Every structure is written in structure tokens, then in C-alpha cells.
Amino acid sequence: MKRPLMRAARALLLAGALLAGACCTARAATISIACSGVGQELEFCKGAAEIWARKTGNEVKIITPPNDASERLALYQQLLSAGSDRVDVLQIDVIWPGLLGSHLLDLRPYAKGAQQQHFPGFIANNTSHGRLVAMPWFANAGLLFYRSDLLQKYGQQVPETWDALTASARTIQDAERAAGNERMWGYVWQGRAYEGLSCNALEWVVSHDGGSIVEADGRISIDNPRAELALQTAAAWVGRITPAAVLNYAEEESRGVFQAGNAVFMRNWPYAWALAQAEGSAIRGKVGVAVLPKGGDEGRHAATLGGESLAVSKYSLHPAAAADLVLYMTSAAVQKDRALRGSFNPTISALYRDAEILHANPFMGELLGAFTSAVARPTSATGVRYNQVSHQFWNAAHDALSGRATPAQALARLETSLKRLSRRGTWR
Ligand code: GLC
Numbered sequence: 001m002k003r004p005l006m007r008a009a010r011a012l013l014l015a016g017a018l019l020a021g022a023c024c025t026a027r028a029a030t031i032s033i034a035c036s037g038v039g040q041e042l043e044f045c046k047g048a049a050e051i052w053a054r055k056t057g058n059e060v061k062i063i064t065p066p067n068d069a070s071e072r073l074a075l076y077q078q079l080l081s082a083g084s085d086r087v088d089v090l091q092i093d094v095i096w097p098g099l100l101g102s103h104l105l106d107l108r109p110y111a112k113g114a115q116q117q118h119f120p121g122f123i124a125n126n127t128s129h130g131r132l133v134a135m136p137w138f139a140n141a142g143l144l145f146y147r148s149d150l151l152q153k154y155g156q157q158v159p160e161t162w163d164a165l166t167a168s169a170r171t172i173q174d175a176e177r178a179a180g181n182e183r184m185w186g187y188v189w190q191g192r193a194y195e196g197l198s199c200n201a202l203e204w205v206v207s208h209d210g211g212s213i214v215e216a217d218g219r220i221s222i223d224n225p226r227a228e229l230a231l232q233t234a235a236a237w238v239g240r241i242t243p244a245a246v247l248n249y250a251e252e253e254s255r256g257v258f259q260a261g262n263a264v265f266m267r268n269w270p271y272a273w274a275l276a277q278a279e280g281s282a283i284r285g286k287v288g289v290a291v292l293p294k295g296g297d298e299g300r301h302a303a304t305l306g307g308e309s310l311a312v313s314k315y316s317l318h319p320a321a322a323a324d325l326v327l328y329m330t331s332a333a334v335q336k337d338r339a340l341r342g343s344f345n346p347t348i349s350a351l352y353r354d355a356e357i358l359h360a361n362p363f364m365g366e367l368l369g370a371f372t373s374a375v376a377r378p379t380s381a382t383g384v385r386y387n388q389v390s391h392q393f394w395n396a397a398h399d400a401l402s403g404r405a406t407p408a409q410a411l412a413r414l415e416t417s418l419k420r421l422s423r424r425g426t427w428r
Pocket of ligand 1: 196307
């Protein structure tokens, strides 16, 4: 090659190297985000993350952990305790900030006050040792979905008590089966041995005024006659108005049965509304949403508080970009879109005055009280041992539902093992 040509080639190479350098000093990053995939969750998470990537010149990589909350927690614990940088942003359950907080970044310096738009209770929940370890993304509360067309056809009211639900479910199930729909069931819910069963069983117990497993002062309260009655009531559904397969149902399995038109009632989270009402749904226009029934006239309506947040792993190599993604995904604009198209309840209070959101999801306005008075699982009292408490609670409930133990036996055993776990009421 002649000298001037060589010089030109060298200059080109140098310019190329400089350009490549320029790309990286602009700090374009690939941010991996773990989103759950219940219903439309994954599609929505991916869509918003990709919009952020296009806007900022970064890239996103979507990771799909198991949908089952308990399995997802186990995976996160494995990744985080190994200090892995494989996941930058994690979708975390409302019950996990205390468990995972030490592995998560304090988002306050990045949020710059954005947290003030969110429900204060959610922010308090996501604050661990004074650090804001996750930004609230959507709120959940257990709801009763019902087939308004079938209640009307058989002259039934929306049930106020579990006994009324049991009777209506039975009447409609039997009549529909006699009319040829052999697959009809009365009531579907989440009965698999996992966190979702703890949510359902807590609702049964609280609605019967049977306490909330471990009380705020650390006292174990679960072995009591009202809790026993609550479990008896639920166990009596299995095989009668509820398919025995419910013992292996999580959220999506129960929604599958309800949305196919094969159940009168369903307990689920708000996301099920948008899907039930979607074009092509067999039950579109035939669904109502109500508070879950009371445990007898003396009991009360109870919904377990759920919900999800987005957090940044302390081991992320790109904390600033990851935090920026979290703030975008949890912003009012994205939460509004998720509410309109996916019936995900916002965590930003002003959005509950948004006419479009309330029109798309009437229950968000009508049942606001169910959300604001929803029952928290005993995470504050039991701290880092909550997951073990819940594990024992769902196993006890599962034993009672499957007939492996009577409700009385299951609760007595549970009380003993919780005492052992708490070292006589000291949880911390
Ligand atoms: C939903 C709720 C979460 C709960 C889980 C149980 O994901 O948001 O709080 O733990 O369901 O399955």
C-alpha cells in the first residue's frame, strides 16, 4: 500500500475507534428486567421497557422468572445472594421489600420526590431500614368476580356471606349442568400450595374475624375456632362447588376456567377484569366485580393486599440506567396505560380521579374501599421469617382442603410450628 493510502487507512481506523469510544462513553447499556407473566403482565412489561429503550438509546433484555410468586422469590434469593449482575431490575411482590431489601438499591436519589405521588402506605411498605428499595407499580386486592348473566337468570343476588355464595354457586352449577353444561363449577380460586393460597386463606380467616395468623405484636393467633370455621367452610367447597383440581390452581388456572364460561364465581386480582372483558372473551359483558363475602353476618369483607413494585439490584453494573427504567415504568403515564388496557390498579392516588380509568374499570372507583382497607399479610410482625410463616400457613390450609388433616388438626400443628419458628413470640 502506498504511504498516503496507508495514512488514510490509519486515520479511518482511528476515527472508527473514536466513534466506537463515543458510543460507550454515552453509556448505552443493556438493562435486564425480570417481569412476571401472569395474564398480560409480560406483554405490558416488555412493551413499556422497549419504549424506554428507544427513547434513551439503551437496550432492554426481558427475563421471565416463574409466575408462581413463591418460585419467583426462590430464584431471586438465589441470584441476589450470589451477588449476580445478571438481573438489573426486578419485579418484586409487596411482601418482599423486607426480605430482599439488603440486596436492593436505595432509589431515593433517583426518584427525586416522584415517590410522593404514590400511596404513602405503599412507600412505607417499600422502605427498608430507611431506604426506598422499590417503586410501587400496581396494587392488588382479592376480588370476587361473578357471572352477572347467570345470577340474573337464576334470580340470585351478589352474595354478602360465604354461605350465600355457597348456596348460589350450588343452585346455578346444578341448574346449568342439568341444562347440559357438564363442565360448570360454582367457585374457582387459588388452592395450590404457594403464596396465592396464603392470600385466599387469609381472606377466609379475616372475614370470619379469626385474626391474621400473627398479630402486630407478634402473638400467634391462628389456632382459634373462627379460623377453624373458615377452613371448614372452604374445605367443604372442594369437590362440590369447586373442582378438586383447584388444589393445584394458581391465578391463571382459575381464570382459565372462569373465562371459558365454566364457573359462576372466581376469586382473583384486578388483572382478570380486562381479560374477561376483552374482545373474543366468552364472558365479555357478563361479568361483575364485588368485594369478597363476609364470614357470616357478624363477619366482615376482607381482601388480601397484594401488589408489585420494581426494584434495582445492588449488583447491577448500570444502576443509573436501571433506576431510570424503573422510574419510567412506574410513572403516571405508564400506570395509566396499564390501567386502561390491562386493569392494573395504579399506585398513584391522582389516577383514581381519572375519568378514563374509572370508565374502563368501574370497580376501581366503586370498590376503592376494598383496596384502602385491604388486609396486609403479617410481614411487619414476622420480618424476614414471613416467607417461612406463609409456607407453613399455606401447607396447613392445603392439608385441610385436601382432607389430609381436619382443620382443627392443621391449625393446632401450625400454631406449634409457628411457636417454634418464632422462638416463643420473638420474631426479630
Ligand atoms: C399477586 C400479588 C402478590 C401475591 C401473589 C400471590 O402477584 O400481587 O402480592 O403475593 O399474587 O400469588
